Amino acid sequence: MKNKPFPAITLLRRRSWLALVGVMIVILVAGVSCQPAPAAQPEQPAEVEEPVSAPEEEAPAEPKEPTAFRIAVGIDPDTLDPIQNTTTTVGNMAEYMVETLLFADKEGDILPQLVADWDISDDGLEYTLHLREGVTFHDGTAMDAEAIKWNLDRLLDPDLKSPARGTFNVIEDVEVVDEYTFRLHLSDTFPPLLAALAGSSNATIISPASVDQEGNSYETITQPVGTGPYIFKERVKGERIVVARNEDYWGEQPYYDEVVFRIVPEAATRESLLLAGQVDLIILPPISDLPALKQNPDVEVLLAPSILTLCSSDLTTDEVLSDVRVRQALNYAVDKQAIIDSVLFGAGQVLDAPMSPSLYGYCPQPPYEYNPEKAKQLLAEAGAENIELGFIAPTGRYVQDFQAAQAIAGFLSEVGVKASVSTMDWPSYVGAILIPPEENELDLHLLGWAPDFLDAFQQMLQFDSSQAPPNGLETSFYSNPEVDELINTARKETDSAIREDLYCQASEIIWEEAPWIFLWVQRFPIVYRSDVANVDYHPTEKFAAIYARPAK
């Protein structure tokens, strides 16, 4: 057989071939004509995507190239509208552009930000806040009391979908006192108000004038114009958000000219971007790679403490689980530390209270040590040997969630509790756990609970019987009038010491009665290049990297 190459040109002379070639050309042209567009447009800062072959050597010709800090996250923002976004990571990104009135540091101490100082009336119903003077929004308009009123009114507008409205509903009226002073009138005392104003990403402030700007409307904001250290520059949905430094920022100037948020849903790809030097910081790498990343000298791993508490909520209305001895037995049966070590690769810390240590109101309780013998004994006393329980867990919502549930079921089986684990996607899961108790057959479910701000108030809703579905998300249906009383008194108590003590008392009872298998506080993994410094975290599962800079 001869095997000459086929000279394609001769084909073109053949009439009958024209059609076929035509089809190919159409396809090709379509492909090609679409293709060069992004390549041709000198697509934004080259360094954004630079595959870092030789970054440091080229230093001499440094002048014009803007410096960029590149962060890869997994979530494409549903909306950049500060009051309407529902995701911590989106809030984390937005807070480069928009700021809260107050700032809560890692310890939960409330510090001034847009508000310079404040007074609270003796009855706890009036908060007078004094704004920092001379701060302007990115569009040049003044950040004054009128602007704040507009923002808070919008947050409280029932026609918009702010997830934080429930928290701030206690604000009855926002009164403008003078140009830089405003007063909040509350319908009831609500001591965590300042913590909420400081901690909730939904309470960030935008320029009222910017709602008329292109792309924005009162109903939804796509380009937030705030007061923050960075200014919105560009968003390619599903790919990246770019912000540029605000040269007129009222506070300390950050180092980098630009910050690029890359949207990369796949954890392994985020990790590759970091290892290839194509981004400087990622969150949530593949958890099983944590040990290897810790060994890698090119990157630093920060397992940030967080407020996300994981529990296996017990259906306390269930015939078997209504017995407190059974619920305690489940707590003794599970070796949480072993699961954290081998399933979560260290990304957790065993719970020693019904809330994270980062919250105001936390007070530690005596641990439920891993003790299968004691568990068996308690089960025997309760006459609950060889029981079967249904157990559902989401997949991919929390670190190693479904895997952890399987490990928990493994420990339970050792004490004669047969728990069959199943999983489902998040919306189905939420639907399933919100079924009213009479129809609910889910004995156990794995749930994470992360308050918006560092206060026990939201956490404790999990044990408030008035919050049982369908009114709220108290999916254990735990009901103890004494606890309800303590929680509801604490919510309004303006004396901080008394309030803390009320939460402590409630915690003690809850811990003893164990409506949850108390599992762990999840740690939030942040990984960054060793050549950057000043990367920190905030316990609300956020990275704090606005002031990141090169390590040298």
Place this chain on the structure above:
Amino acid sequence: MSRYIAQRLLAAVLTLIGVSVIVFVLVRLAPGDPARVIAGLLAAEEDVQRIRVKMGLDQPLPVQYAMFFGRMIQGDLGTSARTREPVLGEVLDRLPATMKLALISMTMAGIVGVVGGVAAAYRRNSKLDFVISVGTLFGISMPVYWLGLMLIVLFAVRLHWLPAAGSAKATSYVMPSLTLAAFSVALVARMTRSSMLEVLGEDYVRTARAKGVREQVVVLRHALKNALIPVITVIGLQFGALLGGAVLTETVFGWPGMGRLLVDSIFARDYPMVQGIVLIFSFLFVAVNLLIDITYAYIDPRIHYD
């Protein structure tokens, strides 16, 4: 011919209406309350209810469909529950990125697949045939996720040649296109090979050779032309697979296309967005296959449409 096209167009419209009913029902069959998902875990029940009403979810299903259909024929696909922006705008924002990948991959499938298939068939049982067969087997059996991640590890992490994710540079296209095309190229190559082998054994090919026609003309003009009909069909059907495959590829490579938007929307139970994306995917699929049907006539004059 024009009558045929008219018939096909009508069928396409009916298909799309059928799709709209199916997708409308399917998204609602999935458990989970979109209003709750949108409101967030911490939202109060009254707020969730308000969202439900605002989204029209408190209406009976037929009423909801009628509203959806009424808007659809006016070109309005509604407002996304998740992003609060018009569905059509969101989809058109993302469509180019997905189409670019799909078209590049389809082109690769058409050219590389056909050339590879012809070469393998022509040199049947040679080393080349063996290499191509093994290669196509590899391409068909490799999971997109795995292939994509392996390429990233090799070309981005080890060699520093290509960006690991994103679409900002020309080089960004290389790995996603290869990943997406792998299956289609392999399938088309195998299809072409077997189809060619069949045709090469035909009498008219022997006759052509016997009368002294040059070998390349025999292979390309006499054989390939006739072998292409099933191949073209496969390429058309692959377009659907490429759009579907985009979901995985876009996830692995952080590609700003519709596939990823679809996944995010499904997890948010964003009914209007899911409906819109599926409708547009279906529209593209129907359109491409209509085009393919029409090209048959040009390739094989024996095919008549009456």
